[in-house]
Every structure is written in structure tokens, then in C-alpha cells.
Amino acid sequence: xxxxxxxxxxxxxxxxxxxxxxxxxxxSISSITITLVVVSISILLTYNVxxxxxxxxxxxxxxxxxDKDVSPERILEIKDELSKIEGIESYIFESKADILKSxxxxxxxxxxxxxxxxxxxxxxxxxxxxxxxxxxxxxxxADQIKGxxxxxxxxxxxxxxxxxxxxxxxIRQISIGIVAALIIVTTFLISxxxxxxxxxxxxxxxxxxxxxxxxITIKIPFVFEGLFLGIIxxxxxxxxxxxxxxxxxxxxxxxxxxxxxxLVAPNPFLYVVSLMLLGIGITVGMIGSxxxxxxxxxx
Amino acid sequence: xxxxxxKDVKKRYKTGVTAIYDLNLExxxxxxxxxxxxxxxxxxxxxxxxxxxxxxxxxxxxVGGLNVAKLRNGSVYxxxxxxGVVFQDFKLLSKATVYENIAFALEIFGLPKSEIHGKVIKxxxxxxxxxxxxNYPHQLSGGEQQxxxxxxxxxxxxxxxxCDEPTGNLDPxxxxxxxxxxxxxxxxxxxxxxxxxxxxxxERMKKRTILLDAGRLVKDFKEGTYxxx
Numbered sequence: 001x002x003x004x005x006x007x008x009x010x011x012x013x014x015x016x017x018x019x020x021x022x023x024x025x026x027x028s029i030s031s032i033t034i035t036l037v038v039v040s041i042s043i044l045l046t047y048n049v050x051x052x053x054x055x056x057x058x059x060x061x062x063x064x065x066x067d068k069d070v071s072p073e074r075i076l077e078i079k080d081e082l083s084k085i086e087g088i089e090s091y092i093f094e095s096k097a098d099i100l101k102s103x104x105x106x107x108x109x110x111x112x113x114x115x116x117x118x119x120x121x122x123x124x125x126x127x128x129x130x131x132x133x134x135x136x137x138x139x140x141x142a143d144q145i146k147g148x149x150x151x152x153x154x155x156x157x158x159x160x161x162x163x164x165x166x167x168x169x170x171i172r173q174i175s176i177g178i179v180a181a182l183i184i185v186t187t188f189l190i191s192x193x194x195x196x197x198x199x200x201x202x203x204x205x206x207x208x209x210x211x212x213x214x215x216i217t218i219k220i221p222f223v224f225e226g227l228f229l230g231i232i233x234x235x236x237x238x239x240x241x242x243x244x245x246x247x248x249x250x251x252x253x254x255x256x257x258x259x260x261x262x263l264v265a266p267n268p269f270l271y272v273v274s275l276m277l278l279g280i281g282i283t284v285g286m287i288g289s290x291x292x293x294x295x296x297x298x299x
Numbered sequence: 300x301x302x303x304x305x306k307d308v309k310k311r312y313k314t315g316v317t318a319i320y321d322l323n324l325e326x327x328x329x330x331x332x333x334x335x336x337x338x339x340x341x342x343x344x345x346x347x348x349x350x351x352x353x354x355x356x357x358x359x360x361x362v363g364g365l366n367v368a369k370l371r372n373g374s375v376y377x378x379x380x381x382x383g384v385v386f387q388d389f390k391l392l393s394k395a396t397v398y399e400n401i402a403f404a405l406e407i408f409g410l411p412k413s414e415i416h417g418k419v420i421k422x423x424x425x426x427x428x429x430x431x432x433x434n435y436p437h438q439l440s441g442g443e444q445q446x447x448x449x450x451x452x453x454x455x456x457x458x459x460x461x462c463d464e465p466t467g468n469l470d471p472x473x474x475x476x477x478x479x480x481x482x483x484x485x486x487x488x489x490x491x492x493x494x495x496x497x498x499x500x501x502e503r504m505k506k507r508t509i510l511l512d513a514g515r516l517v518k519d520f521k522e523g524t525y526x527x528x
Contacts, residue, residue: 002409003409005409005411006409009406009409020394021394203390203392204392206390207390207391207392207403208403208407209375209376209379210350210379210384210390211379211403211404211407211451211455212376212379212380212404212407212455213376213407214373214376214407215372215373215376217376217407297372
């Protein structure tokens with residue numbers, strides 16, 4: 001009961017304090033707001049870059065061409081051998097007849113040339129289309145597939161894929177670095193602003209100490225205040241993020257410049273981002289207040 | 300054991316200035332003690348050590364059984380809950396009402412609202428400011444603000460009240476009113492230690508008076524006056 005009373009009092013005091021120290025609160029809130037907007041933009045960019053690279057990576061396929069005279073039994077055996085290779089996510093068999101059929105469907109030129117081919121004069125080869133779990137391991141997996149008897153050729157865009165992997169790795173590292181740096185900068189910026197506002201209230205803290213408040217009793221209302229500042233400070237960034245991203249997505253039909261670069265769908269993405277912003281705002285507000293008060297309690 | 304026991308206390312600041320030399324002093328429960336002396340004699344340092352704003356460099360200080368010299372920063376509140384402190388500049392929360400300023404000292408203990416209300420009203424009545432409960436400090440006179448500060452200091456029922464020049468900013472009439480309040484508190488059994496420069500008050504009150512000079516206890520009068528100094 002006593003603990004509950006103290007908790008309620010702390011929440012009430014924190015709320016009153018945000019209002020009473022309005023100009024100081026505004027300083028903290030605007031610093032949280034501005035930095036969260038920047039954080040939000042970088043999260044949106046990072047997610048979209050990650051999404052784009054993931055889509056591209058998913059498209060990378062190893063094509064294993066089988067010998068022309070391979071028997072249906074052998075094709076099944078190859079399937080078993082593929083299933084034993086580690087790191088393969090999925091594989092599909094495409095017979096030369098299937099390939100012929102799909103090629104005929106793609107263009108009239110092909111149709112004209114190929115429609116007369118029957119099973120005996122079809123020059124195409126049966127294939128397995130293989131996707132790997134981790135693109136970094138594609139070279140090794142391709143080598144293992146090459147080693148399977150009756151596999152005549154393995155193609156997966158060697159060289160291009162390696163470059164792609166390198167580029168994407170760099171992009172990912174840079175974007176994660178930017179977000180991490182921004183969050184650190186935000187924490188410092190917000191904690192500094194809160195430090196300034198709390199400095200203005202050091203008399204209040206000294207009076208609290210004077211009347212016998214323990215350090216933890218003094219810190220808690222400030223931490224709750226940080227929580228409120230965090231919540232209030234994240235409102236504008238969340239609204240701005242949700243509306244502007246949804247607007248952007250609708251106006252670009254979910255893609256940028258070409259169908260190749262797809263934006264992440266707003267639902268549930270925007271909920272996740274909003275929660276992240278709220279979480280960052282609250283955490284940084286609370287930690288910032290905690291740090292700032294701590295300085296005034298060392299006497 | 301006396302309520303306050305100061306043994307071989309020395310205080311040397313980091314700047315190299317020594318404010319107190321080998322001080323020995325005992326104050327019994329219920330006493331009214333003036334601490335006087337010229338500016339820079341160590342009065343403020345002495346009482347700052349009593350409420351552990353400063354730590355002695357050597358020696359021991361027992362206040363109500365607590366060794367203040369060994370009190371860790373995180374445990375200072377244990378001492379502060381046993382004592383009340385009043386300052387020359389009142390140290391009130393400017394953005395809180397009179398009532399809130401006093402209630403604040405009780406709320407940190409998690410007392411129920413009704414109990415807080417009862418105690419605040421009682422103490423406001425004692426200092427004669429019941430009608431000012433809803434005012435803010437800037438709406439009060441200096442004397443009234445000091446009475447609020449005294450009310451806040453005693454609302455927890457401390458056994459010891461430490462006053463650092465409580466009348467320093469007040470005119471003689473108001474000072475005299477404040478002294479009446481402090482006397483009443485002392486008569487209820489609270490030990491009262493007061494640093495002052497006010498010659499009239501010391502002479503009129505005829506209470507134990509400790510004279511410090513250059514960091515040393517020079518004289519300890521049972522019924523001190525400035526004249527006897």
C-alpha cells in the first residue's frame with residue numbers, strides 16, 4: 001500500500017513537474033523530437049535498404065544443368081544428393097520440356113522456332129534450380145553441386161554475386177553504423193538537455209536531500225519525468241513517420257524508380273517503427289534523467 | 300551519551316584552508332545553543348558537518364547516535380530524517396505552495412494523504428500561517444517564508460533543529476517573532492542549535508552560547524551574552 005502510494009505520488013509529481021517547468025520541459029521535448037525524427041528517417045532508410053538487399057539475395061539462384069542423357073532414376077538420385085548438401089534452402093527440378101514450354105510462352109519468336117521440337121530434338125537440358133540459405137556460402141555449395149556426377153554445368157552469376165554480396169555487406173554495415181551513431185548522439189544530446197534543465201533545479205534536489213529524501217526517492221520522480229518527456233517527445237516523430245511514409249508508399253505504388261526497388265509495406269512495418277521510436281524516446285528520457293540527477297547527488 | 304557529541308574534530312578543505320581545529324563539544328537533549336563568532340570563524344562549517352553537508356577531516360561527530368563522520372553519501376538521508384534544518388535564505392520550492400512545501404517533507408515517507416494533511420495543518424497552526432496555506436513563497440514576506448521553512452523542518456518531529464542564521468535576512472520585529480516560534484519549539488523538547496550574528500537575540504535569550512574564533516572553540520557560556528565575549 002505504502003509502495004503504491006509512493007508510486008502514484010511519483011507519477012503525479014513528475015506530471016506536475018513537466019507542467020510547472022514548462023519552458024525547460026519544452027527544451028527537452030524538442031530535443032527528443034528533433035533527434036527522433038532523424039532517427040526515424042535513418043531507421044526507415046536502413047529497413048528499406050535491408051529489405052531491398054534481402055529481395056535481391058532471394059533472387060539469386062544456382063542453376064545446375066544435367067547431362068543430356070541422364071535417366072529419370074538418376075535425376076531422383078541427384079535430388080537425394082542435393083538434399084544432403086548443407087546450406088541449401090530449396091531446390092526445384094525443371095525438366096527440359098518444362099523449360100521449353102515456359103520459353104515458348106514468353107515470346108512469339110521462341111514460339112515460332114521451338115514449337116516443333118519434340119522430346120528427342122529438344123536441345124535444352126534438365127535442370128535443378130537451387131536457392132541457398134546464406135549467399136556468403138554460395139561458392140562452396142556451387143562447387144559441391146559441380147562434384148555430383150551427371151551435373152554438367154553449374155551457373156549462378158559468379159563474380160556478379162560476389163560483388164553484390166560485398167556491396168550489400170558494406171551498405172548494411174554503414175546503415176547500421178549510422179543508426180547506432182545516431183542513437184548514441186541522441187542519448188547524449190537528450191541527456192545533456194535534461195542535464196541543463198535539471199541543473200536549473202538543483203536547489204529542488206538539495207531541498208529534497210535536506211528533508212531526508214533518500215537518493216532513490218529523489219531519482220524516481222525525475223526518471224518518471226524523463227518517461228513523460230520521452231512519450232511527449234516521440235508523439236510528433238511517430239505521427240510524422242506514419243503519415244509521410246504511408247503517403248510516400250501510396251504515391252510511389254510501393255516502389256522507388258523501378259519495380260526492382262520495392263519499399264517495405266507500411267503494415268505492420270510502421271507499427272514496429274512507431275514502437276521503436278516510442279521505446280527509444282522513453283529509454284533515452286529515463287536514462288538521461290537518471291544520469292543527470294545522479295550528478296547532483298554526490299556530496 | 301549526549302545527543303550531539305563532537306570529539307577531536309578537524310576540518311580542512313581541499314583548498315588547504317583549515318576551518319575547524321580539534322573541536323570538542325557536547326550538546327544535551329532539549330538544549331538551546333547559540334553558536335557565535337566573527338565571519339570565517341568556522342560556524343557554518345561546524346553546523347554543515349552536523350547535517351553532513353561537509354565531512355570532518357578527522358574526529359567523530361555523533362548526532363542522535365549516528366556517526367556522521369562515517370556516514371556514506373547514500374545514507375545521509377538517515378541523519379536528515381532525525382534533524383530539521385533552517386537557513387537564512389529559507390530554501391523553499393518557489394513553484395510549490397506553502398502547503399506543498401511542507402507536505403513535501405512528509406510525502407517522501409509515503410504517508411497517507413489524510414495523515415499528511417493533519418500534520419501540515421498542525422504545524423502551520425504552530426507557526427501561525429494556516430491562512431497562507433495556498434499561497435506561493437513569493438507572495439509571502441521574509442518572516443512568513445522563514446516560518447514556512449521552520450514548519451517544514453519540524454513537521455517530521457525531529458529531535459534536533461539546526462538553524463543557520465535564521466534571522467539574518469529579517470528586520471528586528473520579524474526576527475523576534477521567529478525567535479518566539481523557535482523558543483516554543485525548543486520548549487516542546489526539541490534541541491535547538493542556532494548560528495547567529497544577531498547580538499540582541501543572544502543577549503535577550505540568555506541561552507548557552509558557544510564562541511568560535513579562527514576555527515577554535517574559544518568560550519562556552521552557560522547563559523551567554525555578547526557583552527561577556
